[in-house]
Amino acid sequence: QQQVKQSPQSLIVQKGGIPIINCAYENTAFDYFPWYQQFPGKGPALLIAIRPDVSEKKEGRFTISFNKSAKQFSLHIMDSQPGDSATYFCAALGAAGNKLTFGGGTRVLVKP
């Protein structure tokens, strides 16, 4: 049973489009929500992270939106580029430990 549910599993957009990846969680003890980006043949790397005391965070073309009451958060990639083609994982962490719980991943393809 996955504690962090991620959708969709895959996404294809044209260059300049805005892929949106959604995640939902059940455990209210989670209080840190990072997103990881993984290119083929590489390990995941931290992209951006948010704490539940803010509703939105932007870093460059990447934006996280957070809805604490709905226990949902999402990643938007603005003005997407072919170089953004990768697999994206949302994750959650609670103060009880250093164990990240990952979503199932979303494979994003940005067509030129």
Next chain:
Amino acid sequence: DVKVTQSSRYLVKRTGEKVFLECVQDMDHENMFWYRQDPGLGLRLIYFSYDVKMKEKGDIPEGYSVSREKKERFSLILESASTNQTSMYLCASSLAGLYNEQFFGPGTRLTVL
């Protein structure tokens, strides 16, 4: 630059073999982790270690064991490999404390025949 290296990129083993996966990090991180990555399931934590000779079970420890004799090295052991352990294995490390970024190695794709 943090570097996490894994001993093999690809590995093919037979059912019943004992398999060792090695991970080394060069940033003096206290925490080290082993995950397996499967399509649609994301990354699932097998074991982690927060200090030399210390280990804690993750979400799917069955069929695996770990060893951490030195701070920079964390080994994953499959005592008797089975076909359902065919997967991508990822090692990660981080500083001690909460909310610190985990740095991942490139992964080892293990196939058990």
